[in-house]
Amino acid sequence: MYNSVAKALIIARYTFIEVYKSKIMFNVLILGLAIAVLSFIAAEFTYGVPGRVALDIGLGLLSLSAVGISVFMGATLISKEIEQRTVYMTLSRPVGRVSFLLGRVLGMVLILLINILLLGIIICSVTIMFGGEVGPLFVWTILLSYIESIILLFIVISCSLVANTIITVISSLTIYATGHALIETMTFTTVKSNALLMKLLKILEVVFPNFSKLNIKPYLLYEQNLPHDFLWNALSYGTVYGLMMFVVAAILFVKKSLD
Amino acid sequence: MISLCNVTKTFRKDFWSPSFTALDNVSFTIGEGEAIGFLGANGAGKTTALKILFDFIKPNSGKVEFSGTAGKNLSEALGRIGYLPERPYFYPHLTGAEFVHYMGELTDVSKSDRVQRMQYWAERFKIDHALGRMIRGYSKGMLQRIGFVSILVHNPDILILDEPLSGLDPIGRKELKDVLREIAKLGKTVFFSSHIVSDIEEVCKKVVVLEKGALLYEGDIESLLSEHDSKVYELKIRTFAEKLKLENEVFYEKLYDLHIHRIDGFVSENVARVLSSGAEIYSLNPLRPSLEQIIYKIRP
Numbered sequence: 001m002y003n004s005v006a007k008a009l010i011i012a013r014y015t016f017i018e019v020y021k022s023k024i025m026f027n028v029l030i031l032g033l034a035i036a037v038l039s040f041i042a043a044e045f046t047y048g049v050p051g052r053v054a055l056d057i058g059l060g061l062l063s064l065s066a067v068g069i070s071v072f073m074g075a076t077l078i079s080k081e082i083e084q085r086t087v088y089m090t091l092s093r094p095v096g097r098v099s100f101l102l103g104r105v106l107g108m109v110l111i112l113l114i115n116i117l118l119l120g121i122i123i124c125s126v127t128i129m130f131g132g133e134v135g136p137l138f139v140w141t142i143l144l145s146y147i148e149s150i151i152l153l154f155i156v157i158s159c160s161l162v163a164n165t166i167i168t169v170i171s172s173l174t175i176y177a178t179g180h181a182l183i184e185t186m187t188f189t190t191v192k193s194n195a196l197l198m199k200l201l202k203i204l205e206v207v208f209p210n211f212s213k214l215n216i217k218p219y220l221l222y223e224q225n226l227p228h229d230f231l232w233n234a235l236s237y238g239t240v241y242g243l244m245m246f247v248v249a250a251i252l253f254v255k256k257s258l259d
Numbered sequence: 260m261i262s263l264c265n266v267t268k269t270f271r272k273d274f275w276s277p278s279f280t281a282l283d284n285v286s287f288t289i290g291e292g293e294a295i296g297f298l299g300a301n302g303a304g305k306t307t308a309l310k311i312l313f314d315f316i317k318p319n320s321g322k323v324e325f326s327g328t329a330g331k332n333l334s335e336a337l338g339r340i341g342y343l344p345e346r347p348y349f350y351p352h353l354t355g356a357e358f359v360h361y362m363g364e365l366t367d368v369s370k371s372d373r374v375q376r377m378q379y380w381a382e383r384f385k386i387d388h389a390l391g392r393m394i395r396g397y398s399k400g401m402l403q404r405i406g407f408v409s410i411l412v413h414n415p416d417i418l419i420l421d422e423p424l425s426g427l428d429p430i431g432r433k434e435l436k437d438v439l440r441e442i443a444k445l446g447k448t449v450f451f452s453s454h455i456v457s458d459i460e461e462v463c464k465k466v467v468v469l470e471k472g473a474l475l476y477e478g479d480i481e482s483l484l485s486e487h488d489s490k491v492y493e494l495k496i497r498t499f500a501e502k503l504k505l506e507n508e509v510f511y512e513k514l515y516d517l518h519i520h521r522i523d524g525f526v527s528e529n530v531a532r533v534l535s536s537g538a539e540i541y542s543l544n545p546l547r548p549s550l551e552q553i554i555y556k557i558r559p
Binding site: 088 | 342
């Protein structure tokens with residue numbers, strides 16, 4: 001067990017170096033600049049709440065960046081290894097398939113963390129610069145966005161193990177959109193009045209990730225307050241769902257024929 | 260040490276298409292300390308057999324057994340094997356040195372040993388000048404060379420190489436064959452696949468031949484050669500005189516001042532006859548078929 005984790009950490013370290021050197025972090029620089037410029041422009045057109053506008057734009061771009069990295073980098077994280085036979089080099093060493101997957105995933109999770117942390121600091125600075133306030137709920141929002149991007153990464157990896165890159169990207173984005181829209185859809189009157197549709201949505205709610213549970217941006221922007229139970233519940237849900245998705249990805253990878 | 264036992268593998272392109280057999284009940288053994296060539300045309304099933312050996316794909320039937328130096332099972336064997344796949348492609352944004360360290364760390368090699376071995380093998384494979392460069396800038400031959408350094412960094416007892424000479428220039432091929440011979444002399448096991456018979460003949464003592472997924476031959480190259488020895492001798496005589504009449508002659512050709520006779524069996528009277536005629540014997544050699552010719556001959 002210790003050896004497997006040690007091997008996973010070695011793979012994670014080199015995955016991080018590899019992805020980091022691919023200049024993915026330029027994304028942070030570009031988005032940081034975009035946050036500052038867009039916030040400045042938006043502040044010119046708003047009255048009274050430029051800080052809130054800056055926060056809204058910043059968090060929107062942060063989500064976009066995290067989703068983009070998860071989907072587009074995750075779609076090729078393992079499949080490219082198989083296509084280019086790099087996986088044969090690693091798996092012909094005393095490394096189990098689960099360790100390999102864990103290592104690759106941890107490397108990407110670290111990239112996501114740094115991306116989100118840097119953008120979080122930029123958003124925080126710009127918001128304060130425009131007169132906005134940043135409280136503990138901001139940290140929770142960033143944390144839950146991070147959890148959301150990790151869940152999405154695991155979903156993307158699972159899809160990439162059974163489908164090609166294009167189908168993986170399309171299906172992952174569909175799952176992402178569904179995960180955000182499911183709860184909202186259940187509040188529609190037409191859906192509420194249709195028992196069969198409601199039942200179907202209830203099943204989908206269990207299967208699909210409930211991303212709206214992890215999206216607390218509206219509360220941050222308009223209420224600045226949420227009960228701790230809700231936050232811990234969201235964090236637990238995200239962690240458990242993420243772990244489940246990793247187990248699914250691990251099972252698929254262990255069973256996968258690497259030809 | 261490593262044995263493939265009655266391995267059969269079929270593939271199906273998609274659900275509707277019929278399956279084709281890539282390996283049909285194939286059995287062979289990689290013995291300890293042997294230099295073995297794995298020969299077969301493109302698509303004969305060599306890479307499929309290697310993928311099954313490393314459990315990258317599962318066979319439909321049959322198994323792979325490990326014993327001796329290789330350990331009891333695959334996970335024990337992996338630390339003692341250096342495997343280089345066909346046309347390897349490594350992480351483009353890592354430097355050559357980083358990739359070698361990565362491979363070394365995965366096999367628990369200490370940093371000082373990694374550095375020392377990397378330097379040694381990088382110099383041997385003439386890639387030391389590019390260790391600090393990103394792999395994405397490497398040529399095909401350089402990729403192959405850094406691949407070799409990375410599989411030797413943990414000083415493996417067994418080398419398994421899939422088409423290792425492809426992508427190398429003639430000098431690179433010679434250098435690599437020299438290294439493989441050197442490694443084999445150290446008592447390590449070398450098993451490499453190729454579709455080029457002469458490469459295998461130069462390095463290996465044993466050969467495993469696959470033909471359309473079936474085992475054609477497994478054994479010593481020398482035995483195979485002597486088994487199919489035609490016992491024909493080629494006698495080249497330098498004389499300006501007319502053609503000499505020799506016993507059991509099966510072929511004759513005149514090339515400038517050389518008279519080339521092929522004789523079935525060594526007939527000492529022929530030599531005596533040539534010498535007494537005053538002609539000069541230019542050469543006398545047994546005319547043995549090459550391994551390539553024999554492989555073609557034994558194909559069904």
